[in-house]
Amino acid sequence: MDAADEARLLEEELEENPNDREALLLGVAKAWREAGDHGRAIELLTEAVELDVEDGDCPRVLLAEVLFDAGRDDEARAQLHALRLSRPDSPEPYHQAADLMRKRGEFAEALTWFDLAVARLDPDERARSYLTVGRLQVRRRLGLPPDDLDTSVEHLDRHLDEVVRKLRS
Incomplete structure (x- = not known):
């Protein structure tokens, strides 16, 4: 079929x-x-x-x-x-839009959507969220210096890189 x-x-x-x-x-x-x-x-x-x-x-x-x-x-x-x-309350639609724009290579637009998504997380979630890691990755792609939020999730980004490397080998 x-x-x-x-x-x-x-x-x-x-x-x-x-x-x-x-x-x-x-x-x-x-x-x-x-x-x-x-x-x-x-x-x-x-x-x-x-x-x-x-x-x-x-x-x-x-x-x-x-x-x-x-x-x-x-x-x-x-x-x-x-x-x-x-203006949905949930971060999910914003996250989906961010991923869509990232896949399209429109990183500045993706960052806007990631910022909207992250804004819907409570402060404790922001420091533990892979959504915030996506924001960090887009900011890096744009050549922006790390901000406090980026710094708070760098350990998650390293962990994600490690997992991806293990999956590829």
């Missing part, structure tokens, strides 16, 4: 279970994206955004990612702007 077959099966499940539509939308959208049907993924993610679907993945960030994939950068940036205006 290829990705398109899997997406069609998931779409059938979506249609057969209208009461579970909100819970299934993101999974079906991801399947269509994997199958290369950006148009259908965008339709489903737009619906998820309009329904304000709550999930571990932020529908707006996923929608922005698919829009970037489809070469619709202005629309993708508009989704990220709308996310910023919605």
